[in-house]
Amino acid sequence: MILTAILALAGGATLAPAPQSITIATDVLYTGAGEARENMLVTITDGKISAIGPGRPAGEDSLHVAAITAGMVDLSSRINSGTTSVEETHEVTPQYRVADSLDFYDQSWARQLRHGVTTVVSSPFDNNCIGGLSVALKTGGEPTIEARQVKADVALRGAFGSQPSSKNHPAFGRPTDFYSRRPTTRMGVEWIWRKAFYDALYAEGNEDRAFDGVEQLVAALNGEVPVFAQAWATQDIRTAVYLKEEMAGEGKPNMRLIIDCGAEAWRELDFLVRTKTSVVLPPFPADGRTGDGAFFAGDAAAKLHEAGVPIALSSHNSMLTGGFLGDQAAYARRGGLSFDAALAAVTITPARMIGIADRVGTIEVGKDGDLALWNGTPFELSSKVVGVVLDGELVIDPR
Amino acid sequence: MMLSALLVAMAATLPGDLEGPQPVDSTGTPVEAKAIAPARATVFKAAKIYVGDGTVIENGSIVVQDGVITQVGAKVETPKGATVVEHDGAISPGLIALHSNEGAGGELLDSTREVMPEAEARHAFAPHHSDYRRARQAGITSLVLAPSSANLIGGQSAVVKTAGGKVVKPSAHLAVSVSSDALNFNRFPTSYAGAMKELNDRFSEPEGAVARAVSGALPVLVDVNDRAEIGRALGFVKKFQLKGALYGSYWAEDLAEPIKESGMAVIATPFDVGDGERQMRSIVALQKVGVRIGFGLDAPARHPHSLRLGAAMCVRAGMPADAARKALTGDAAIIAGIPGRIGRLARGLDADIVLWSGDPVALSSAVEGVYIDGKHVFGGEK
Numbered sequence A: 001m002i003l004t005a006i007l008a009l010a011g012g013a014t015l016a017p018a019p020q021s022i023t024i025a026t027d028v029l030y031t032g033a034g035e036a037r038e039n040m041l042v043t044i045t046d047g048k049i050s051a052i053g054p055g056r057p058a059g060e061d062s063l064h065v066a067a068i069t070a071g072m073v074d075l076s077s078r079i080n081s082g083t084t085s086v087e088e089t090h091e092v093t094p095q096y097r098v099a100d101s102l103d104f105y106d107q108s109w110a111r112q113l114r115h116g117v118t119t120v121v122s123s124p125f126d127n128n129c130i131g132g133l134s135v136a137l138k139t140g141g142e143p144t145i146e147a148r149q150v151k152a153d154v155a156l157r158g159a160f161g162s163q164p165s166s167k168n169h170p171a172f173g174r175p176t177d178f179y180s181r182r183p184t185t186r187m188g189v190e191w192i193w194r195k196a197f198y199d200a201l202y203a204e205g206n207e208d209r210a211f212d213g214v215e216q217l218v219a220a221l222n223g224e225v226p227v228f229a230q231a232w233a234t235q236d237i238r239t240a241v242y243l244k245e246e247m248a249g250e251g252k253p254n255m256r257l258i259i260d261c262g263a264e265a266w267r268e269l270d271f272l273v274r275t276k277t278s279v280v281l282p283p284f285p286a287d288g289r290t291g292d293g294a295f296f297a298g299d300a301a302a303k304l305h306e307a308g309v310p311i312a313l314s315s316h317n318s319m320l321t322g323g324f325l326g327d328q329a330a331y332a333r334r335g336g337l338s339f340d341a342a343l344a345a346v347t348i349t350p351a352r353m354i355g356i357a358d359r360v361g362t363i364e365v366g367k368d369g370d371l372a373l374w375n376g377t378p379f380e381l382s383s384k385v386v387g388v389v390l391d392g393e394l395v396i397d398p399r
Numbered sequence B: 001m002m003l004s005a006l007l008v009a010m011a012a013t014l015p016g017d018l019e020g021p022q023p024v025d026s027t028g029t030p031v032e033a034k035a036i037a038p039a040r041a042t043v044f045k046a047a048k049i050y051v052g053d054g055t056v057i058e059n060g061s062i063v064v065q066d067g068v069i070t071q072v073g074a075k076v077e078t079p080k081g082a083t084v085v086e087h088d089g090a091i092s093p094g095l096i097a098l099h100s101n102e103g104a105g106g107e108l109l110d111s112t113r114e115v116m117p118e119a120e121a122r123h124a125f126a127p128h129h130s131d132y133r134r135a136r137q138a139g140i141t142s143l144v145l146a147p148s149s150a151n152l153i154g155g156q157s158a159v160v161k162t163a164g165g166k167v168v169k170p171s172a173h174l175a176v177s178v179s180s181d182a183l184n185f186n187r188f189p190t191s192y193a194g195a196m197k198e199l200n201d202r203f204s205e206p207e208g209a210v211a212r213a214v215s216g217a218l219p220v221l222v223d224v225n226d227r228a229e230i231g232r233a234l235g236f237v238k239k240f241q242l243k244g245a246l247y248g249s250y251w252a253e254d255l256a257e258p259i260k261e262s263g264m265a266v267i268a269t270p271f272d273v274g275d276g277e278r279q280m281r282s283i284v285a286l287q288k289v290g291v292r293i294g295f296g297l298d299a300p301a302r303h304p305h306s307l308r309l310g311a312a313m314c315v316r317a318g319m320p321a322d323a324a325r326k327a328l329t330g331d332a333a334i335i336a337g338i339p340g341r342i343g344r345l346a347r348g349l350d351a352d353i354v355l356w357s358g359d360p361v362a363l364s365s366a367v368e369g370v371y372i373d374g375k376h377v378f379g380g381e382k
Helices: A002-010 A107-114 A186-204 A214-221 A234-249 A269-274 A300-307 A325-334 A339-345 A348-353 B002-013 B130-137 B192-204 B208-215 B227-239 B252-262 B277-289 B306-316 B321-328 B330-336
Strands: A021-029 A037-045 A048-054 A064-070 A072-074 A117-122 A130-138 A149-159 A227-230 A257-260 A278-281 A311-313 A371-374 A385-390 A393-396 B042-050 B056-065 B068-073 B083-093 B095-100 B140-145 B153-156 B158-161 B167-169 B174-177 B220-223 B244-247 B265-268 B293-297 B353-356 B367-372 B375-379
Touching: A021 A048, A021 A371, A072 A325, A072 A348, A107 A117, A107 A385, A107 A393, A117 A149, A130 A186, A149 A214, A186 A214, A186 A234, A227 A234, A234 A257, A234 A269, A269 A300, A278 A300, A278 A348, A300 A311, A300 A339, A311 A325, A311 A339, A311 A348, A325 A339, A339 A348, B042 B353, B083 B367, B095 B244, B095 B306, B095 B330, B130 B140, B130 B367, B130 B375, B140 B330, B153 B208, B174 B208, B192 B208, B192 B227, B220 B227, B227 B244, B227 B252, B252 B277, B265 B277, B265 B330, B277 B293, B277 B306, B293 B306, B293 B321, B293 B330, B306 B321, B321 B330
Parallel strands: A021 A064, A072 A117, A149 A227, A227 A257, A257 A278, A278 A311, B042 B083, B095 B140, B095 B293, B174 B220, B220 B244, B244 B265, B265 B293
Antiparallel strands: A021 A037, A037 A048, A064 A371, A117 A130, A130 A149, A371 A385, A385 A393, B042 B056, B056 B068, B083 B353, B140 B158, B153 B174, B158 B167, B353 B367, B367 B375
C-alpha cells in the first residue's frame, strides 16, 4: 500500500486513469442557453461538458458535423413493460415504482438513442387512475437501473379520461374478476382521484388514517413531486385543472400539474395559464384525431407557447404516429412554433418540468455530455440525427 | 436408519452377547438376532466409475453396507460374505433432479395467496406415486420438490428420494419468483412494480422462513425468465445478500458474468428436443465462466429422461462431459444443499447408485440398474 503510494508520487499521475475526452467541431452550435453560434468546438471530459469555444476541426478525420443540439428529452417516451408495469389490483397505487418493471433489453431504448433522444421518462401504463412513480433515465449505458437512472421518482403518474375505466364493468350478479369494482366512467375516474387526495389530506393530520401510498400523495399535494397525468380531451384537461384548484382551496396551493397527451390543451389556454400547468403534447397524428377522440390542431404547440404555457413534445416511442422526437419538433415548427421554442420543447423545458435541468437539456460546462449531432439544420425534415454522444461516449459515430 | 447403524456399530464392538435389556418390537416380542447382525455388504464392480465430482475410476469397486457407501476405489477390501455385482458398463451416483414437481403435480401451488413462505413442499410428497417409478427408471434417485413459481414466495422446497419415501432435507430452499409467472391478472400482483415492492418489503422486515433466507441459513430458488428479470433477480439477491440458485437459463447467456459475480448457481429449465440453440449456449456460457449448474425437471409434463437429455444437449453444444455429469450429480447435490449425503460415490454417502450401459450423458446409454440407499429398486441384479 505504502509502496504504491510512493510509486504514485514518483510516477506523477500515471496510476490515475487518464481522463476520457472527446472534442466535436460543428458549423452551428445550438446550446439552448443563448444565441446559436457558428464554428464552435464542444469538449466533453469524463462524461461532463468541459469546454465550449470557437474553433474549426483539427483535421479531416476529426469529428465535424453541421449542427449540435443537446441530447433530446422525451417525457412521454412510453417505454415501459405494458400492463406488467402497473399494479392493477387497485386503482390508486402511488407507492409503486415503474423502475422495478423496466426491460433494458427492449430495442426501443436503442431506437430512441439512435434518433438523438438521450433522456426519457418511463411511467406506469395508464390503466390505473394513479399508477405510481415515474423515473428519468438515460437511453443507453449498462442495462441496469443503477447505470441508467438520472433521477428516481420524478413524477406521480396517473390518468384521466376513458383509459383507467376502459377494462372495467359493473358488478351485476357475481363478480368474476377484480375489474368489476373499479370506475366505469369519467365521473368515476375523477371521483377516485379526488378520494385519493382527500384521503391523503385527512391522513396527513391523523396517523390512524394512514394507508399505502399516502406518503407519495402528500408529496404530490405539497408540490414536492409533480402530478403527471394523461388527459387527451378538453373535459379531462379541465378535470385535472379543477382538481388542482380544489386542492389549492384545501390548503395545498403548491401542487404542480403536468398534463401528458394534452391534444386539446390549445382549447383551454385560460385554464392552463391560470393554474401554471405545463403540457406535454402527444405525437402529431396523420388525421388530427388522437386518444379519446381528442382533436390535435396543427398549431397547438404554437398557440400554447404564445399563451405562455410551458410545452414539451413527445414521441410515444412510435414510428406509426409520425416519427421521432426531432420530427415532432419539425411538425411543431410547421404549425408556427419558433425554432428556439421548438428546441426548448424537446430539451430544456421537459428537463425543467421534472427537475433534472441541472443535469441535462442544454449545452453548458458542467452538464452531462449528451449531444445530438445533425447533418443539417435541426428540425427540418431534410435533416436528421447522424451521431449521438451519451455521457461523453460517442455511441453513434457520424463519420 | 440411525438406530440400525448404531446397533451395527455396537455389534461390531461387542461381539457375542449384548449388554442390557433385549430389544423388542412394537408388540413386545423379542427382536431376533438377525435384525441386529451386520447386514450383508454388496460390492459393485465396473470398468468405469463416475464419482460425481468430475473424476473417474477405471476398473473400480464400490462397497455398500447398510445403505451407505463404505469404500470406493480401484482396490477395495471385499467384506466376508459380500454379494458381488459385476457390471459390464459404467456406474454413476444417482441423478438429482432440481426443481421438480414429480409425484406432487397440482399440489405445489396455492393460488389463493401470493406470499406463503411457511408452506412446505414436503407435505405434497406422495412417495408411492407412479411418477417416482418413472424417475427411478431414468436413473433419478433424489429430487427437489419445489413450490410453483406462480407465487411471489411459494414456500419451501424439499429434497426427497424416489424410493423408500425419505424426505432427505425437509426445508431445502425458499422458492421466490420475480418472473412474469408470478404476475396474475386477477390478484395481486399484476405488475413487476408490485412484485418487486412486495418482495423488497418482505425481505426488509423478514420473518420466519424469509428471515432464515436473509440470514443465509436457507438458500433461495429464484424463478426468472427473461434478461430483465434476471437483472432484477441479481439486484434483489445482492441487496439482501441471499445465497442459492436462479431457476431459468434460457436468456442467461448475456448475463453470465454478473451471475458469476452474484455467487448464484443456475438451474437449467427442462429441455425439449425442439429447444433452440440459445438454451444450450446459455448453459455452456455459464459453465465456462464458472457458474455452478444443475438441471431442472418439469415432470410429469416431461418424461424424467428429459433431465439427462438436457445434459446431453449441452455436451453436444460444447460443455465438457465431466461438467455435465457433475451437474447431474455432485453439483446438483451442492445446489440441493446436501453434498454430504448424496451426489457422489464416496465413503459415508448414501448408496444411491446407477448402473449404465455406457456414459450417462450419452443418449445411447441405457439405465440397467438402480439402487437407492443400497436397496435394489430397478433392473440390474438383486
